[in-house]
Amino acid sequence: MSYTSRITGMGYYVPENVVTNNDLSKMMDTSDEWIQERTGIVERRWVVPGDGNTTSTMGVKAAKMAIENAGITKDDIDFIVFATLSPDYYFPGPGVQVQRDLGIKEVGALDVRNQCSGFVYALSVADQYVKSGMYKNVLVIGSELHSGGLDKTTRGRGVTVIFGDGAGAAIVSRSNDEKRGILSTHLHSQGEHAEELALIGPATTHWVDKLIEENDPENTSYYPYMNGNFVFKHAVTRFEEVIMEALEANSLKPENIDLLVPHQANLRISQFIMKKMQLDPSRVYNNIMRYGNTTAASIPIAFTEAINEGKVKEGDLVCLAAFGSGFTWASALMRW
Structure with missing residues (x-):
């Protein structure tokens, strides 16, 4: 079955x-x-x-x-x-x-x-x-x-x-x-850019005792690093690609999307994708202005809020999409 x-x-x-x-x-x-x-x-x-x-x-x-x-x-x-x-x-x-x-x-x-x-x-x-x-x-x-x-x-x-x-x-x-449920999911990675958005230490290659031993106030390896412009350029490309991949896998088009819930990385990325795919602002849910980027939590927080606000109706086509460290990117398409 x-x-x-x-x-x-x-x-x-x-x-x-x-x-x-x-x-x-x-x-x-x-x-x-x-x-x-x-x-x-x-x-x-x-x-x-x-x-x-x-x-x-x-x-x-x-x-x-x-x-x-x-x-x-x-x-x-x-x-x-x-x-x-x-x-x-x-x-x-x-x-x-x-x-x-x-x-x-x-x-x-x-x-x-x-x-x-x-x-x-x-x-x-x-x-x-x-x-x-x-x-x-x-x-x-x-x-x-x-x-x-x-x-x-x-x-x-x-x-x-x-x-x-x-x-x-x-x-x-x-x-x-x-007629309802998760239609498909799509997962990708590009590890050659792993260090462009990363937290390098402490890790098994740079453990805590080594950091303490070095006692170097200029050592920033234990803080997150992001090559912002580089990440932005890749994000806007991969977001569109993985959304289109989900739509094409189900013989659908951008105009069929009732609600896009993107990972809340940067409002400018979301606005770029919205414009590129010609999606009306009412069909893209953003809450980054209130919560910032909560990484793995951002899509479920935003999706829950969208549901609570009545922005998702039975039968709606909903797309979730994310891009981030790794680089990794992914999408999920569902009929609510």
């Missing part, structure tokens, strides 16, 4: 602490105008040390909402896929922490490390597991805690002003409705 898979519930969580562009201007040489002009971001959420928020606990909060919205219980979950670049620990991954903290039976937990494309990659994994008949309800989470690892000085402003904290989650469930 063949099955289809569809998202039956979505949820998200963001920390209460709002950090505005003006707040950042007190930490580094920047301004609200400078940040908005380059990124479209007005504010983001950062955890406050000691507030109880971690990558896994934020994921748990988003998961609880998704489970409730799907009309199931935690006991109906039979697999977990957790996407993040900022796990609580170097190991184990946060998937098992979610299984523990939600009190889910001893199901499998898989961690996905595909950064900005992580949620779509994780969604693709869940889609295939459900369609194969192996699982009935897969919990997919994208969660990030960036704020604790950013260079909050003028030296790091090009990266730091972009990123925020938060989590989003989805329940991917088995369905027999061939």
Whole structure:
């Protein structure tokens, strides 16, 4: 028997602490105008040390909402896929922490490390597991805690002003409705550009004791690095390619898209794609101005908000697309 898979519930969580562009201007040489002009971001959420928020606990909060919205219980979950670049620990991954903290039976937990494309990659994994008949309800989470690892000085402003904290989650469930559900997913990578957007250390090649031993205040390898212009040029190309790939695989065209939910990397990228593909602004959902770039969490946060705001109706064609570190890029097309 063949099955289809569809998202039956979505949820998200963001920390209460709002950090505005003006707040950042007190930490580094920047301004609200400078940040908005380059990124479209007005504010983001950062955890406050000691507030109880971690990558896994934020994921748990988003998961609880998704489970409730799907009309199931935690006991109906039979697999977990957790996407993040900022796990609580170097190991184990946060998937098992979610299984523990939600009190889910001893199901499998898989961690996905595909950064900005992580949620779509994780969604693709869940889609295939459900369609194969192996699982009935897969919990997919994208969660990030960036704020604790950013260079909050003028030296790091090009990266730091972009990123925020938060989590989003989805329940991917088995369905027999061939008219609704995930139509296809498309995954790509180009590792030759891996170091153009990366965090090099600490790592097994540049471990903590080595950093301490060097005691070099100029060593920035433990902060994220991004070759901004280079990443932007590749992103706008790959975004369009992977969206078109999904449409062509299903004999559809850009005008058939009812809602595009892009990874919230930079509002300028989203606007470029919108213009290039001739999509009306009402058919592209952006919330980067409120949350910044939450990497693997950005698409599920945005998609949940779009659903809550009534921007997604039954039968709508929805496209999710992401590009990020790796380089990796991906898309998912679904009939809601």
